[in-house]
Amino acid sequence: MRIRTGGHRLSSPEESSASAAQIISPHADMTTDQELPPDGQSTTALFTAKGIDVTPNKDQGVIKIVKRLGHAGDRPMIGDKVTVHYTGRLLNRKKFDCTHDRKEPFSFNVGKGQVLKAWDVGVSSMERGEVAVFLCKPEYAYGVAGNPDKIPPNSAVVFEIELLDFHAESLTNDGGILRRIKVKGEGFSNPNEGAKVHVHLEGSCGGRLFDCRDVSFVVGEAEDKGVPFGVDRAMDQMQKGECCLLYLQSKYAFGSEGKAEFKIGPNKDVEYEVTLKDFQRAKECWEMDLNEKLQLAAEVKIKGNQYFKAGRHFQAVIQYQRIVSWLEMECSAKPEEQKRIQDFLLKSHLNLALCYLRMKEPSHVVENCNKVIELDEHNEKALYRRGKARLLRNEFSLAMTDFQQVLQKNTSNRAARAQIAICQNKIKEHHEQDKRIYANMFQKFAEQDAKTGKRKKRKSGVKGEISLKRRRRSQECSS
Numbered sequence: 001m002r003i004r005t006g007g008h009r010l011s012s013p014e015e016s017s018a019s020a021a022q023i024i025s026p027h028a029d030m031t032t033d034q035e036l037p038p039d040g041q042s043t044t045a046l047f048t049a050k051g052i053d054v055t056p057n058k059d060q061g062v063i064k065i066v067k068r069l070g071h072a073g074d075r076p077m078i079g080d081k082v083t084v085h086y087t088g089r090l091l092n093r094k095k096f097d098c099t100h101d102r103k104e105p106f107s108f109n110v111g112k113g114q115v116l117k118a119w120d121v122g123v124s125s126m127e128r129g130e131v132a133v134f135l136c137k138p139e140y141a142y143g144v145a146g147n148p149d150k151i152p153p154n155s156a157v158v159f160e161i162e163l164l165d166f167h168a169e170s171l172t173n174d175g176g177i178l179r180r181i182k183v184k185g186e187g188f189s190n191p192n193e194g195a196k197v198h199v200h201l202e203g204s205c206g207g208r209l210f211d212c213r214d215v216s217f218v219v220g221e222a223e224d225k226g227v228p229f230g231v232d233r234a235m236d237q238m239q240k241g242e243c244c245l246l247y248l249q250s251k252y253a254f255g256s257e258g259k260a261e262f263k264i265g266p267n268k269d270v271e272y273e274v275t276l277k278d279f280q281r282a283k284e285c286w287e288m289d290l291n292e293k294l295q296l297a298a299e300v301k302i303k304g305n306q307y308f309k310a311g312r313h314f315q316a317v318i319q320y321q322r323i324v325s326w327l328e329m330e331c332s333a334k335p336e337e338q339k340r341i342q343d344f345l346l347k348s349h350l351n352l353a354l355c356y357l358r359m360k361e362p363s364h365v366v367e368n369c370n371k372v373i374e375l376d377e378h379n380e381k382a383l384y385r386r387g388k389a390r391l392l393r394n395e396f397s398l399a400m401t402d403f404q405q406v407l408q409k410n411t412s413n414r415a416a417r418a419q420i421a422i423c424q425n426k427i428k429e430h431h432e433q434d435k436r437i438y439a440n441m442f443q444k445f446a447e448q449d450a451k452t453g454k455r456k457k458r459k460s461g462v463k464g465e466i467s468l469k470r471r472r473r474s475q476e477c478s479s
Helices: 013-023 040-050 117-123 227-237 291-309 313-327 335-358 364-373 380-393 396-411 416-478
Strands: 062-068 082-088 095-098 105-108 131-136 157-167 177-185 196-205 208-218 243-248 270-280
Touching: 040 062, 040 131, 062 117, 062 364, 117 131, 117 157, 177 227, 196 227, 208 270, 227 243, 227 270, 291 313, 291 335, 313 335, 335 364, 335 380, 380 396, 380 416, 396 416
Parallel strands: none
Antiparallel strands: 062 131, 082 095, 082 105, 082 157, 131 157, 177 243, 196 208, 196 270, 243 270
16 A cells, blocks of 8 residues: 655744755764764754754754754654654763664654653654754653662753655554555544544545545444445544544455445455544443443444444454454353353354354464353354364364264254265365375485485595505515
């Protein structure tokens, strides 16, 4: 996917280059300190006179001088993972840290509080490839305490930073949903599963705007409103007022079906700009009593079944997992309530196993089938689905054991009998393959041993000839 980059500008390239030209050569060696005056007072005066204040509130907390211009218009946004080289010095030019000395660059996520405040501010003002020096006040650096053995208390410091690269934050393990935050949200609360959210959406594909609207939906059910799954999955990491760019691979957008309503063809990646205007969190598990949980579980189960029948397996999984999260730790003194809890859990785990089987995720299938078997040792569906998952993992003997247990439970189960035949064939093929591998291996060993034997014979023959020649020479000399 081609990632569109951009962000707010804190100073124009003309301003930066003008300041840089007055003080520092654009091709200066960033590991030297010849550009800095020898005393702190002169350094501070130099930055005040020639630098640019890049702090949002213009309090002179971080002053920047550009040393080498980067690629215009390309700057990190909040959450982006950046990679930098840097050198840190005190105002007397004493170096206290340097990635060049370690011969390894440093990476962090901008605006997440993972580094000094000066870094979050300063690096956000840089372009890819840019080299800049920053004068940082104590409150933006190491504060009143400083850093033992390196930074005296209440010290201003100078960092020279080269922005090597940056890229969007991935919200999924497979990189299918990438996020770049344009405007940071408020507070620390996020929508949870089942929360009602109010958002503004702008969707585009190939540079064409296809969706622009305000819409409300329930997290976990966004597709009911024509909102793609990837936007739904980003909600639990957003805050009220946040505006972000989401880059969705096709499987998190409109998949192989596309979206005729928006004139989106199959397997198309899309981009969404999403603003979370407001939300109301759903009740957490601990906020509900058992009756509420059981009532919601019945409603959510219907929703999950609807998604499954429509082939929306990701969405179905979300619904069934909600039921499990509500009831798996619930204990009731009443037998009828305990029976309802067990029934919901058993069916939810079975349905999860079936969803994951369709999604080709066998480990999750086995995990959920095991949960069912804990509740019902001889559950026919759980044994069969676990067998199918083990077959996908090439665990042929274990799979065959599961299918055999199914037949013990139900001798007329033709599907299980057919799977046993498949397992037997797979085991046979596997053994034959092993034989071929070992036969080839032993043949190579034999050939290698034969070659080694020939070399030894040749060496011994040569040694024998040399020894014979030496004896003859010795006899000739003695005579």
